Amino acid sequence: MKKLINKPEDVVAEELQGIAQAHPDLVRVSMDGPFYIVRADAPVQGKVGVISGGGSGHEPMHGGFVGVGMLDAACPGAVFTSPTPDQMLEATKAVNGGAGVLHIVKNYTGDVLNFEMAADLARAEGITVEAVVIDDDVAVKDSLYTAGRRGVGATVLAEKITGAAAEQRRPLAEVAEICRQVNANGRSMGMALTSCTVPHAGKPTFELGENEMEIGIGIHGEPGRTRMPLKTAAEITELLATPILDDLPFKSGDEVLAFVNGMGGTPLIELYVVYNELAKICKGRGIKIARNLIGPYITSLEMAGCSITLLKLNDEFTRLWDAPVKTAGLRWGL
């Protein structure tokens, strides 16, 4: 294992200390008790608090999305392991400005169970909590025989759009509904060129030959649904985009936000090659890419590979997407 770390067990705590030192204008990092990252000005009175959380190793998600116009707090777990209910409870209390708190939960058993316990605890303390579970990964089929689709790329878009709605002081029910609608209209699929190494595991989660790739991966270094010989960017983009387009389905005349995400180890030059292919495919189907996001935003440590997310836009989503945001990971208009 070759990593820029001190000790595997200190990675998350030291990363959080780094974030605290780097962005005191944006966030506070609470490390005395359960770990969480919170907006510097939290709680914002009268505003719905928007929280997310999950295992570490997906940076900049979620901690890098805490700030004005996006998340009020993020709860980082150990690498690829969901955080614990006490973190979520403390974060919920810290962002409660009297208008209730929304939990944005990626659909993984660990995240769902821990957030459920946290919501129960917060409600017992008199805080109104709603939760929206994000499950946009079309690589997972047949929900009856699985834990359901994973929450992947649409999470980033949901956090941005939902955060903008909360910033406009919309009530909790509306903010939650917007989040649900983003999830309902977003679809993703990912692929890996390499595996990745969880610091405390010390070796790659799976082995991938020089000329192999995994299609249908999630964001935890887990193997995907199929392994196949490496193909060109055009073929790979087709393999990812087709199931996404067919699933919603996205139709001719639709306007979309196209998000080409790097898994952590893939350079932007390759992501733009993929974006170019995606733009051709969308054009061929009469779908207009009205907004885009390209870069590593929901990563899987140093894994090489990418995911594609398409979100069907409406005027409200577009307005909320364009609204100002000021976080370490996304920043415009402020």
Add this chain to the structure above:
Amino acid sequence: MTISRDAVVDWIKAFADVIAVNKDYLTELDAAIGDADHGANMHRGFQAVLTKLPTVADKDIGTLFKTVGMTLVSTVGGAAGPLYGTFFIQLGSATTGKLELTMADWQAALEAGVNGVVMRGKANPGDKTMVDALIPALGAFKAASASNAALPAALRDAAQAAEQGMLATTPWVARKGRASYLGERSAGHQDPGATSSHLLLKAAADTWADNSGNVG
């Protein structure tokens, strides 16, 4: 024959040691069909439990179990945190105020614990989860006590049933948890959670059945 409070503490400590020894093994199992963290998760949780134990060593068994459960909930994370946390919290609710456990007490506690895991995780038998070790273990323990077996024999039966349940998960396709994302590719691998559950019940049998010094 009963299980003393000290024996309960010994079981928790023994399991923490077993987890420490099997940490890498559990993580390897999880690497094959999950995300390579089950061993690390359990180890982190039970190390925290070890530091908490002295603070409740003079309390009743119910308080002891609840403290173990709450500590797991707040330190393990993942799916295993709420699931094992709930297991121990339910053991605690079933043993409130008790300073020793009869065979019937342990059966009631185990039943409450297993039901707690099923309610929280909503897994069915055959989904390839820890439930596939826990449910057969509970069944075997009940069957043994129904046929008037002594406590040590019933504990052994439960551990053996858990082992068989664990081994049975290998050919199955997972339908719950992270492993279910793999579809058919999850077949051929033993479930990590069923493995840790077997180790938990084996530790109970090893501690309580073989170490007669603890069982009065």
